[in-house]
Amino acid sequence: MKYRSNPERTSERLLPVWIGRVIASVALIMTAGIAAAASGGRVLESVRMHEAPEYTRVVFDISADVTYELFTLDNPRRVVIDLANTRADAGFNPELVALARKRVKGVRGSARGSDYRIVLDVTGSPTPKSFTLAPVAPYGHRLVVDLHQQQAAARPAFVPKPEGKRDVIVAVDAGHGGEDPGALGPRGVREKDVVMKIARRLEQKLNRAEGYRAVMVRTGDYYLAHRKRTERAREVQAHLFISLHADAFKSPGVDGASVYALSDRGATSETARWLAASENASDLIGGVAEEVNGEEEDYLLQTILEVSMDANRYASIEVGERILGRMGRITKLHKKRVEQAGFLVLKSPDMPSILVETGFISNPSEAGRLNSSSFQEKMADAIFEGIRDYMSARAPEGTLVAWQREQGDRRYTIARGDTLSGIAMRYGTSTRRIKEANGLRSDQIRVGQVITIPAG
Secondary structure (H helix, E strand, C coil): CCCCCCHHHHHHHHCCCCHHHHHHHHHHHHHHHHHHHHHCCEEEEEEEEEECCCEEEEEEEECCCCCEEEEEECCCCEEEEEECCEEECCCCCCHHHHCCCCCEEEEEEEEECCEEEEEEEECCCCEEEEEEECCECCECEEEEEEEECCCCCCCCCCCCCHHHCECEEEEEEECCECCECCCECHHHCEHHHHHHHHHHHHHHHHHHCCCEEEEECCCCCCCCCHHHHHHHHHHCCCCEEEEEECCCCCCCCCCCEEEEEECCCCCCCHHHHHHHHHHHCHHHHHCCCCCCCCHHHHHHHHHHHHHHCHHHHHHHHHHHHHHHHHHCCCCCECCCCCEEECCHHHCCCCCCEEEEECCCCCCHHHHHHHCCHHHHHHHHHHHHHHHHHHHHHHCCCCEHHHHHHHCCCEEEECCCCCCHHHHHHHCCCCHHHHHHHHCCCCCCCCCCCEEEECCC
């Protein structure tokens, strides 16, 4: 197999991207070009690897666009990449990146005249897919090789619970990942790490609550295209999609948490417009090679989406307001209402979808809070409580939460290890309401005690 890069296509894709990122890349491009010219060829600078459930991504940083050939060899299975007119940087060491990898057990490199050969020693028989990426901050030219398993394991089916009392399924999307670190804050704080920690805490809270199930859209440090994120939510028949972020703004003084829904009439503020442009550019940074399918198909798809998303747009704003109200109790709000903009990741006709900005990493003091485990716990709790507030009134028919809403008060016998807060979370109510229903003046309870759980 032979693959050759197409610098004209990748350059054309870059034109409509957020202009700030393009400007930031100009100096990087000029520097790379000068270095390549001085050496009489290209320089292979570094290599890194990201593990996704369905594939392993290998990324090579190169000083300039490169022509390459890729082919496979058997006995043992290898993927070979020959880089034309390329030499390795003095500090280039490919061996370390393959440690404890699922599909790659070794990476080797050697010069072949004026060219440079990379050999990937692989496990099994993965199918390689390769493409180049034009520079976009914080990266220069990249060659990407994705190693896909030929027989991907089927995802477990999500089936309704007996008697139709299904869980409310919440798709929790930790933004960015892999090649795309997201916003970068002081002292090396990365958005992709912060939001994954908050997402994991939110997942735990949802899964501990009776009648709820969380599904992580991104389960590790890899990048998923915007379209793949919403597809994952559809696969599990999610009732709600929440994308978590902690972005940056051009001014470090901007701070506060916010919630965004999809807009059909443009952005509601300059910040919303800026953030939407930033998030929508992530596919270029994370490395997405899908082709655009043509204007007619895009137009038809857009028309269908506009019709089918109207009802979900109102629901998105409502659940966003509930979460915003809860976040306002633990942190400053950037806006006290749900903002709207054209976020690609929210374009799903199947479910209410919101994007939660947990804060601005570009603000030094806020970056410090976002990087602390205590604040991450508070933020996850606020988002969870907002979800529960919304679902207590709007849970879809056929779910356990909707069924519980229609029932009267229930009796519960305290067991060893129970706490009022744990019981409240399990039954979708609050500690305050349980105490009021039972005339309790403190949180103290005893084993064997029978209490009333208020409905709803």
